[in-house]
Amino acid sequence: MNTTWKDRLLLSALRLSAAISGVIIVLIAGLLVYESLPALRAVGLGFLTDSSWHPAAQAEEGAFNLLPMVAGTLALTLGAMLLAGPLGLLSAIFCQTYAPLWLAGLYRRVIELMAGVPSVVYGLWGLMVLAPIILKWQAPGVSLLAGILILALMVLPTMALLSDAALAKVPLEYKRGAMALGMSRARTLWCVSVPAARSGIITGFILATGRALGETMAVLMVTGNVVQYPSSLFDPIRALTSNIALEMAYAMNDHRSALFVSGLMLTLVVSILIGLAEFITKGRTHA
Amino acid sequence: MSDNVITDINGASSAPAENNACCHPQHAHIERARPSGPTKMAVESLSIHYGSVAAVRDITLQLPKGEITAIIGPSGSGKSSFLGALNRMVELAPRSRVTGRVAMDGNDIYAPGVNVTALRRRIGMIFQKPNPFPLSIRRNITLALAEQGVRRKADQERILETVLHDVGLWDETRDRLDKSALELSGGQQQRLCIARALALNPEVLLLDEPCSALDPISTEIIEELIVRLRDQLTLVIVTHNLGQACRLADTVALFWVQDGAGRLIEHGVCEQIFNQPCEDLTASYIRGRKG
Numbered sequence: 001m002n003t004t005w006k007d008r009l010l011l012s013a014l015r016l017s018a019a020i021s022g023v024i025i026v027l028i029a030g031l032l033v034y035e036s037l038p039a040l041r042a043v044g045l046g047f048l049t050d051s052s053w054h055p056a057a058q059a060e061e062g063a064f065n066l067l068p069m070v071a072g073t074l075a076l077t078l079g080a081m082l083l084a085g086p087l088g089l090l091s092a093i094f095c096q097t098y099a100p101l102w103l104a105g106l107y108r109r110v111i112e113l114m115a116g117v118p119s120v121v122y123g124l125w126g127l128m129v130l131a132p133i134i135l136k137w138q139a140p141g142v143s144l145l146a147g148i149l150i151l152a153l154m155v156l157p158t159m160a161l162l163s164d165a166a167l168a169k170v171p172l173e174y175k176r177g178a179m180a181l182g183m184s185r186a187r188t189l190w191c192v193s194v195p196a197a198r199s200g201i202i203t204g205f206i207l208a209t210g211r212a213l214g215e216t217m218a219v220l221m222v223t224g225n226v227v228q229y230p231s232s233l234f235d236p237i238r239a240l241t242s243n244i245a246l247e248m249a250y251a252m253n254d255h256r257s258a259l260f261v262s263g264l265m266l267t268l269v270v271s272i273l274i275g276l277a278e279f280i281t282k283g284r285t286h287a
Numbered sequence: 288m289s290d291n292v293i294t295d296i297n298g299a300s301s302a303p304a305e306n307n308a309c310c311h312p313q314h315a316h317i318e319r320a321r322p323s324g325p326t327k328m329a330v331e332s333l334s335i336h337y338g339s340v341a342a343v344r345d346i347t348l349q350l351p352k353g354e355i356t357a358i359i360g361p362s363g364s365g366k367s368s369f370l371g372a373l374n375r376m377v378e379l380a381p382r383s384r385v386t387g388r389v390a391m392d393g394n395d396i397y398a399p400g401v402n403v404t405a406l407r408r409r410i411g412m413i414f415q416k417p418n419p420f421p422l423s424i425r426r427n428i429t430l431a432l433a434e435q436g437v438r439r440k441a442d443q444e445r446i447l448e449t450v451l452h453d454v455g456l457w458d459e460t461r462d463r464l465d466k467s468a469l470e471l472s473g474g475q476q477q478r479l480c481i482a483r484a485l486a487l488n489p490e491v492l493l494l495d496e497p498c499s500a501l502d503p504i505s506t507e508i509i510e511e512l513i514v515r516l517r518d519q520l521t522l523v524i525v526t527h528n529l530g531q532a533c534r535l536a537d538t539v540a541l542f543w544v545q546d547g548a549g550r551l552i553e554h555g556v557c558e559q560i561f562n563q564p565c566e567d568l569t570a571s572y573i574r575g576r577k578g
Binding site: 183 | 374376403404405406407408411414416418419420421422430431434435480484485489514536
């Protein structure tokens with residue numbers, strides 16, 4: 001009797017908390033769409049076809065092309081993941097296999113510390129240290145490249161720690177089996193351990209990508225925020241996230257609504273990427 | 288042969304433990320063993336330590352070529368450690384130390400300069416729990432082959448088909464070679480592991496309780512397979528199942544913990560060990576198992 005009562009209580013508590021999280025997500029998405037609607041009605045395809053991003057409070061007076069910022073966000077994320085993906089995986093492999101125990105432990109602490117540094121601190125460092133270095137090489141310093149480097153640093157811990165955990169979970173039997181077959185360490189690693197840890201590694205990659213796409217402050221501080229399609233790594237760019245943060249303070253009416261469209265666009269891009277990743281990993285139970 | 292022995296074990300429960308006015312353990316196999324083939328592996332005064340703890344001490348044992356040697360004994364008597372010393376897998380355990388001599392075809396496998404990975408290809412090993420890689424059935428077999436230098440697709444396919452036939456898995460898997468090996472049943476997985484080892488054409492196969500995680504039917508299939516392999520290979524099987532030792536083995540070695548380390552108590556031809564053991568320990572162990 002007593003147990004059933006407790007069971008019921010637990011069940012209600014679980015249902016309630018699940019419902020709360022679900023409802024909040026739905027509310028946010030709903031708000032995003034609701035607030036976007038005026039701009040979507042007034043500008044419509046203009047978000048993709050207008051000549052530039054020169055927003056105005058009245059839709060007829062402005063230009064609202066978001067595509068350069070979509071391109072900026074994608075370029076930033078692509079570059080950051082091209083760096084952080086392999087680096088994170090390799091550092092996890094180093095920790096799990098070749099590093100002596102004390103070094104692996106120390107390295108993990110350092111990576112965890114990296115994950116804990118606030119993004120504004122990364123931004124500050126990027127602005128004060130990294131951008132001037134790039135400037136010496138190629139003006140103006142604040143650029144796509146600076147953004148990529150800072151973002152790579154920021155998402156590296158996610159990639160490294162999740163890959164590390166995934167590799168640590170590979171059963172010892174696989175390694176022993178490979179050893180007993182006279183397979184070299186390198187081959188065991190690449191052909192057995194990494195495929196066995198694949199789903200964890202991919203999860204790490206997706207989460208890191210999500211973080212890169214959504215990062216705002218550090219990106220805003222180091223990329224220069226010029227709305228344009230990047231033609232080289234040294235061009236300043238503006239990300240969708242920065243766009244919202246930069247203009248929210250003074251945006252009104254249709255302009256304000258257009259910023260919600262920026263958010264909607266960002267959500268769409270993330271959703272598409274996650275869907276794509278799910279599609280790639282699904283249906284392949286083994287490597 | 289095996290049928291007779293089983294009857295002996297189950298029927299003649301008066302197996303003599305008293306009339307053994309015989310032999311020192313170390314000489315048991317020499318005096319009692321029927322004429323057997325040349326020695327494939329020779330172990331002399333082998334001791335294995337993990338840190339300061341001895342797992343086995345002073346084991347001397349010959350493994351005759353083309354025969355099945357069963358190693359029996361209670362848990363913790365160092366059977367698996369001994370097996371691991373035969374292909375140097377024991378070295379993967381932290382702080383392990385091996386002393387004594389293990390020779391294959393007269394060559395010390397612990398000599399400096401021995402290529403361990405090449406050695407392990409000549410001495411295959413099957414583990415207690417089936418451990419196919421989480422890859423396709425095909426890749427489980429071709430992975431190590433490629434490493435051994437068999438790179439041509441046609442050669443790999445040929446060997447794949449041969450070894451899967453050998454373990455009786457071909458008809459069951461020919462249509463799903465690219466499916467995950469983890470979708471196979473436990474018994475099939477263990478046979479795949481054996482096929483994977485056989486693909487490298489080893490000279491010796493070490494089996495560490497290969498059936499203990501399997502159901503009786505799978506066990507029977509694996510046992511039949513092991514018997515069939517006797518012609519091609521030298522086999523060593525660690526088992527807790529005395530009936531299995533009796534059904535399969537040509538010679539049997541009993542390990543026991545003495546003075547905190549595993550020792551070889553008795554080694555001899557299967558019939559002798561089961562029906563006329565020289566040592567009291569052997570007799571009581573076998574009687575105990577008989578109930």
